Amino acid sequence: MVNHDPQPGRKVRRLSRFLCRELLYDYASGILDEDRRKAVDEFLANNEEQQQELAELNLAMDYCQDLAKTSITQPLSEELKDKVSVVTELSRKISWQHWPEFMRWGTEALLISTVVAIIAISIPWDKVREMLPESQRKYILTEVAKKPAPQPEEIKTIPQAPTPEPEEELPPQTSVSGDEEEETTVATQPPPPESAPVLMAKKTGGPAEEPVAEPEPDEVETKTTKTTVVVKDIPEKKVALKGFLYRGSLSNDNLDATTPLMRTEIEKLGGEKAGDVELGWKKTENLRYFHFTLPESNYETLLKTLRYFGPVRISKEAHWRVMPEGKIRIILTVEGVSSN
């Protein structure tokens, strides 16, 4: 169809129905160029359906023009303006930049302290402490330097030999196993001449400052002493009291005579020396010490035998050391009593 040819030799393409439909709005708006407009005109002249669409399009445009006359009332306009201004003003006032200085600092401090508190609560401090190296967990709690004693004659001399029975006297943490660290150590060393009483707590840097443990209590009381108490902050090892110890006492009015007899009777019943000292060790002039193991089956017999020598009292105590099956350990002290 369109054969409108504005320039000689140029073939003008005929509009399709689809293209005409798409151009209809531009046509109704009057913005098509001359060629297109004429092409649409020619198409419309022969197509009633598109004429109808153009009429509807114009109808809709007129309708929209009428709708555009819709207005808003003054109250609505004021209402919108007020709401917007109130909201805008409110949001402006509560914005961070307009807060007073003290409120901003206070809020920041509150937030930071809250965050720090939450972090401090949530950190498992026990595990953190366990992860620290051993050397950082030693603390000197006190260092006390005693003044020199004024009179030399008040100096006490301590008995020479160490008591050989301490195996049962010491608590399990400090006594037996060498690889276990001591919980409390008392160290002595001569003080500097100008030493004055000092009480301080400081953290040691490393093992170099660790005092040497001295087990002998003899040196504790000397003319001048400086005592350092070191407490190592190590996790407590609780030793379960799974074994038993029989501790007894007996009174006798003739220790010298009965002690060899008692030793013989005990050995007859299968008793064997335990610890460092012999059976019936003379602890003091008036006290004999029997530390021995015995087959458990002979316990009753031993009791009967001991009763010949005097009144016996034996108690069974829980102890950390576990004896082999069928054996018991007994500590018996025999005290001399006057026959009067």
Add this chain to the structure above:
Amino acid sequence: MTEEAQIRSVALFFFFALPNESSAKQASVRTLRICQRKIKKEQLESSAVVSLLIHHTYRQWRKAWKRREKVSQGISYEAGWIIPEAIEIGAWRQFQKDGEPEELLAVIWSKILGFTDEDIALGLGLTVGTVRHRVGRGLRHLGALLSLRGDHG
């Protein structure tokens, strides 16, 4: 563009784009609040204000459109919008229901509020051709409804 003109444009847009007046009011307040804050902050010129209004009316309309089923469908036109007496709004309501949302909005911006196709294209980030296509299709759809109802004019 004066503040009154902005208020009128936004209020009319939502009146014709949303099915009831309460949601139209809420959306108008939100849009005006955002637009006025940006206009003050960025010191926008008049032409840029139109694009800004189109952009934010579209964004707020999308939010309100998602919630449109939760609000009452009852329509009262006594709340502040005055329609010319001779106009029957039924065809427009039908167009709101049946028409494509993009076409509906394009017709409002272009033929009711009178914004230029260039401003609309700028506000929506589209080409002018796309905008004109949407307007044309929307008008054909609306015209067909009007023709069927025979109640205009």
